[in-house]
Amino acid sequence: MNPNDRDLDDLLGDGGGRFGNLYRRLPRYEPPRRLDRAVLGEASRAVRNGKPPRRQRWIVGIGSAAGLVLAAGIAWRIGHEPMATDAGADRVRVVPVQPITESPRARHDDEPSRETPATAPQSAGASPPPSPDAIGQRSDADTVRRARKPLPGKPAPRPVSTPQPKAASAASESAPPPAVAPEAFPQPLDAEAEAGKSENATRPAASAPAAKSARSGAAASDRLHRAAPPTPPSSSVELQRDMQLSPEDWLSRIRELVRQDRRQQAIESLRLFVRAHPDRPVPADLQPLLD
Amino acid sequence: MGSEKTDEELMLAYAGGDLLAFELLYRRHRGMLYRFLLRTLRHRADADELFQDTWSRLVAARERYRPEAKFTTWLLQIAHNLIVDRYRRQRPQASEAETDAVFRELDAGEAERPDRVLSEFEERRRLQLALEDLPEEQRVAFLLRVESGLGLEEIAAVTNAGRETVKSRLRYALARIRARLAT
Numbered sequence: 001m002n003p004n005d006r007d008l009d010d011l012l013g014d015g016g017g018r019f020g021n022l023y024r025r026l027p028r029y030e031p032p033r034r035l036d037r038a039v040l041g042e043a044s045r046a047v048r049n050g051k052p053p054r055r056q057r058w059i060v061g062i063g064s065a066a067g068l069v070l071a072a073g074i075a076w077r078i079g080h081e082p083m084a085t086d087a088g089a090d091r092v093r094v095v096p097v098q099p100i101t102e103s104p105r106a107r108h109d110d111e112p113s114r115e116t117p118a119t120a121p122q123s124a125g126a127s128p129p130p131s132p133d134a135i136g137q138r139s140d141a142d143t144v145r146r147a148r149k150p151l152p153g154k155p156a157p158r159p160v161s162t163p164q165p166k167a168a169s170a171a172s173e174s175a176p177p178p179a180v181a182p183e184a185f186p187q188p189l190d191a192e193a194e195a196g197k198s199e200n201a202t203r204p205a206a207s208a209p210a211a212k213s214a215r216s217g218a219a220a221s222d223r224l225h226r227a228a229p230p231t232p233p234s235s236s237v238e239l240q241r242d243m244q245l246s247p248e249d250w251l252s253r254i255r256e257l258v259r260q261d262r263r264q265q266a267i268e269s270l271r272l273f274v275r276a277h278p279d280r281p282v283p284a285d286l287q288p289l290l291d
Numbered sequence: 292m293g294s295e296k297t298d299e300e301l302m303l304a305y306a307g308g309d310l311l312a313f314e315l316l317y318r319r320h321r322g323m324l325y326r327f328l329l330r331t332l333r334h335r336a337d338a339d340e341l342f343q344d345t346w347s348r349l350v351a352a353r354e355r356y357r358p359e360a361k362f363t364t365w366l367l368q369i370a371h372n373l374i375v376d377r378y379r380r381q382r383p384q385a386s387e388a389e390t391d392a393v394f395r396e397l398d399a400g401e402a403e404r405p406d407r408v409l410s411e412f413e414e415r416r417r418l419q420l421a422l423e424d425l426p427e428e429q430r431v432a433f434l435l436r437v438e439s440g441l442g443l444e445e446i447a448a449v450t451n452a453g454r455e456t457v458k459s460r461l462r463y464a465l466a467r468i469r470a471r472l473a474t
Contacts, residue, residue, distance in 0.1 A: 012443065042346070
């Protein structure tokens with residue numbers, strides 16, 4: 001056998017033959033430490049900064065989807081909160097108002113300012129007017145937002161306020177909106193007034209009892225706005241509840257307040273009753289409350 | 292526990308983000324790869340550079356690794372490609388004909404004479420010199436065999452050559468080394 005072939009067979013054998021053995025006796029060089037650090041550092045950075053493994057991408061995707069669902073749920077909840085508030089009036093307990101101290105001028109002065117954001121774009125021609133439904137939705141949402149936090153530039157509604165002198169009421173004609181935030185005005189009053197106005201405008205000759213009660217409600221509301229003697233504040237929620245009672249029940253409720261020694265509350269409720277039902281005589285036992 | 296895993300398992304684990312797997316893999320093969328590069332390139336600076344480049348390429352391609360390929364074959368393929376690129380840039384290569392001519396000039400019989408037996412130290416020195424003088428393809432084939440322990444098929448895969456070609460290169464390399472040891 002040729003020595004080259006023999007050496008090759010030896011080399012390819014397990015031991016590597018003569019030359020394999022000789023090679024293994026050569027110095028066994030190792031890479032320097034700095035290369036170890038460089039390579040391991042690069043491998044580490046690649047794992048940290050590189051694309052995450054697929055299972056981690058799953059987690060990121062699921063997390064993002066869950067976040068979107070949560071955000072949508074919160075937005076939906078906020079959008080529907082006014083209805084829930086109306087349905088459960090007893091949940092609304094801390095909206096302090098002065099429902100009968102507001103001067104009519106202040107009330108009417110404030111209305112354009114509330115309308116301005118909706119009408120300004122129309123006059124500017126920047127965008128088509130929103131549909132009535134859209135406006136209604138927006139005003140509902142605005143009502144909730146404004147009930148939750150005071151508008152900038154307006155003082156926050158105070159839980160308890162002192163009776164305002166007429167001078168202050170007059171000053172409110174030219175001054176910014178009064179201390180009484182219109183948004184804090186009992187919602188049924190506004191609703192009734194608005195409903196009454198629309199009823200009067202569209203059905204001037206209505207004679208049905210429903211129309212009559214609507215007119216009387218509108219008249220009462222209007223009078224509330226026009227003649228508002230200073231009265232101590234009370235809980236709008238309780239007054240709101242009183243207004244939803246039938247006249248007889250309302251009077252019974254006032255008597256109950258007297259019995260509970262809540263005279264101030266009874267006075268306020270009775271004054272409201274008189275304005276809401278001007279054609280009904282005040283019972284004699286409650287007459288002293290108006291004196 | 293992790294050290295009992297195969298190279299391929301460790302590489303897959305690293306591709307999945309297991310840095311410890313890479314460290315084990317690196318410890319196993321760093322010396323072999325470094326010596327292969329150092330003796331192929333003959334300059335420490337070049338060996339250092341290509342050593343780091345080889346691992347960098349491996350790290351960058353970790354997600355494309357498939358366990359069907361033996362890890363050492365894949366690692367040495369990367370290194371070999373870098374070596375080829377380096378040689379292409381640096382200098383022209385000796386052709387097969389030139390190496391054959393050198394081979395024919397060698398007097399194998401002379402090298403077998405007893406008075407030519409060398410000390411072990413001298414043998415190692417001459418082996419190193421012989422390796423340095425080998426044409427690149429023969430040196431690579433020889434080193435892949437003696438340093439990395441690859442068989443003919445694996446050397447053929449790494450160097451992208453045929454099995455018989457690898458066998459021929461090894462035969463020539465051995466003849467040259469033997470001649471060098473004999474002088």
